[in-house]
Amino acid sequence: MRAALDEAAKGAAAGEVPIGAVVVKDGAIIAAAHNAPRALHDPTAHAEILAIRAAAAALGDERLSGCELWVSLEPCAMCAGAIVHARIARLYYAAPDPKGGAVEHGSRVFAQDQCLHRPEVYSGLGESEAAAMLRGFFAERRA
Amino acid sequence: MRAALDEAAKGAAAGEVPIGAVVVKDGAIIAAAHNAPRALHDPTAHAEILAIRAAAAALGDERLSGCELWVSLEPCAMCAGAIVHARIARLYYAAPDPKGGAVEHGSRVFAQDQCLHRPEVYSGLGESEAAAMLRGFFAERRA
Numbered sequence: 001m002r003a004a005l006d007e008a009a010k011g012a013a014a015g016e017v018p019i020g021a022v023v024v025k026d027g028a029i030i031a032a033a034h035n036a037p038r039a040l041h042d043p044t045a046h047a048e049i050l051a052i053r054a055a056a057a058a059l060g061d062e063r064l065s066g067c068e069l070w071v072s073l074e075p076c077a078m079c080a081g082a083i084v085h086a087r088i089a090r091l092y093y094a095a096p097d098p099k100g101g102a103v104e105h106g107s108r109v110f111a112q113d114q115c116l117h118r119p120e121v122y123s124g125l126g127e128s129e130a131a132a133m134l135r136g137f138f139a140e141r142r143a
Numbered sequence: 144m145r146a147a148l149d150e151a152a153k154g155a156a157a158g159e160v161p162i163g164a165v166v167v168k169d170g171a172i173i174a175a176a177h178n179a180p181r182a183l184h185d186p187t188a189h190a191e192i193l194a195i196r197a198a199a200a201a202l203g204d205e206r207l208s209g210c211e212l213w214v215s216l217e218p219c220a221m222c223a224g225a226i227v228h229a230r231i232a233r234l235y236y237a238a239p240d241p242k243g244g245a246v247e248h249g250s251r252v253f254a255q256d257q258c259l260h261r262p263e264v265y266s267g268l269g270e271s272e273a274a275a276m277l278r279g280f281f282a283e284r285r286a
Binding site for chain 2 (some may be wrong): 061
């Protein structure tokens with residue numbers, strides 16, 4: 001989670017919402033990314049999507065079976081859907097997101113009967129640091 | 144919808160699940176794509192995601208305000224989430240998808256209280272052709 005939080009900080013430094021994600025396979029980080037929709041002019045460029053795409057490209061496989069995704073915030077519906085399509089084995093996220101999360105909130109993508117693949121989900125590790133980074137970012141924007 | 148169905152046919156010819164999408168702005172097609180997760184080694188490479196990314200890149204804007212998305216199948220949770228993030232104004236889809244759709248099925252992304260942007264949604268135009276293409280594709284795979 002340290003690496004995901006470091007990515008989030010890089011996102012903040014770049015003027016993006018501070019959310020970071022890494023993909024881990026066999027204990028090694030194979031992809032890392034932070035939110036970048038503004039810089040990339042790409043509404044899909046959430047940290048999770050960028051990390052998943054980079055990991056799949058690195059492995060030459062559209063499926064990331066056996067891989068873990070570590071992310072600083074509860075994934076939204078788009079990213080939860082991508083986690084399903086990528087067959088991510090384990091999802092770790094730091095802070096819950098009542099406003100946009102779709103794991104334990106809102107769409108609850110993995111809880112749907114139609115969901116074809118459900119990752120193991122672990123949350124809370126690094127929560128206070130991830131949440132403080134987001135609060136700081138938005139407080140600065142409002143100031 | 145003709146253009147979206149033609150894209151779907153191109154997908155089938157390339158060995159991908161035959162789903163196609165186009166983004167329309169002011170009556171003109173600004174992006175078109177078919178499903179390509181296999182060819183691109185990218186689990187996020189659904190037709191909608193590819194078309195939205197291409198349209199945003201073409202406009203140099205992470206938001207596709209005022210744009211329409213035409214797609215041959217009901218979008219999944221990932222794609223519905225991307226439609227929200229992109230601020231697509233109107234969504235037209237041909238066939239419903241009880242197994243994976245997240246507009247009128249499953250996660251019902253636009254119906255969530257937390258949903259920040261809801262496109263107008265129109266469905267059914269071209270449904271029989273889109274559904275027949277999908278049935279043909281999967282029947283051939285099973286044969």
